[in-house]
Amino acid sequence: MTTGVRRRMGVEERRQQLIGVALELFSRRSPDEVSIDEIASAAGISRPLVYHYFPGKLSLYEAALKRASEDLAARFSEPHEGPLGARLLRVMRRYFDFVDEHGPGFAALMRGGPAVGSSATNALIDSVRQVAYEQILAHLEITEAPARLELVVRSWISLAESTALIWLDGRRIPRGELEVQLVHDFAALTAVSAAYDEEMTALVKRMVQDEPAEGPFADLAARLIALAG
Template sequence: MSSSGTAPAYRRLSVDERRTQLLVHALGLFANRPPEDVSLDDVAVSAGVSRPLVYRYFPGGKQQLYEAALRSAADELEQCFTEPQTGPLTERLSHALDRYLAFVDGHDAGFTALLQGGSVVETSRTNAIVDEVRRNAAEQILTHLGVAGKPGARLGMAVRTWIGAVEAASLIWLDEGKQPPVEELRDWLVDHFVAVLTITAAGDAETAALTQRALSMEPHDGTVGRLARRVLPVVADATHLL
């Protein structure tokens, strides 16, 4: 018995806590190495547990662990674009991006592993997990635009293209040491969406109607107003094009 005090009591993790612990360590490994180079032994060492314990939770082996890790990241990421349908569109999009980029910032390994799962690991299940996140994000954005039913080809392409740009920008942001500051990245991505939507509207009646309705809800001192005032000096000397 120690005279210097009582040692911290050991607390056995619950089933859910242990499973979460293993998934967190697995995501970290999968994010930084090709999935085929990560073994269950690596996960066990990273988590400070035995290999049989990892197998106890994931009897299907590494593939089951990998898919479960991707699913855990995807489930959280899918919630980011859920936003009440009130207020200007750009404000809603800013709130969604705040959550999305907070996930990227706080779970950079999980985010990287999730996107790698759609391109590195050639299985239909892992591809489906990543595609589900993208599809859910697109559906949420189209809902905020007021689209009922299936969007036209150009509008659908515009939204999906922007989602791809958000993914790419997030990965570049991580590679660049999380610079520029996250607020600047968010604002740039919102501006990027407005630009993509406006350009698409110039050649597509469906997108034009939705864009005009969305812009009518934007305040003068809001995101779109500030963007317009920044763009005008850039194109001021291009009046010969009109």
């Protein structure tokens, strides 16, 4: 008969374990509903030991949000190959994978949760938005966006956030439809802006020139033509 010996974790390893446990709990329930006792129990340690690594639930919550924000930001990373519409659709699918898996955590990240007003939390949210913004510009092969394009891209990122938050409240629209709709929204916002600006017109022409007939941009055009008919 052998006796199992619990391995002693190093300081950083234990911190990362607690962050992972907290993120898992915050992903399933509102952070306000998760107690330090629950986190300690799930990690297999005592409540005082949790406080040894984190001064309180807020600091642990912010550490968990930091990991979640890094994960969410990484969802916007996509190889610069193939039609833009297909790339954006893959990004939206990964984005909604995160939203689906971490519903309460995503809502807490975007709404601030118990850390409303925290400069650290706001900075995390802004960092995700900035990564998304820079990734979209990179796909458009633009280093510095003109004013109208910046407005389009940042508005679209906000639209993706609000769409995901509304979807979480009941999930009344099939997720796949929303993913495609958000890609259509990007094309539509860009096209509307192009109606007022020659620089945006040139960008739209570049966006659609290599789009296949079965791609999401062509699908949007077909739907609009059908409506007009």
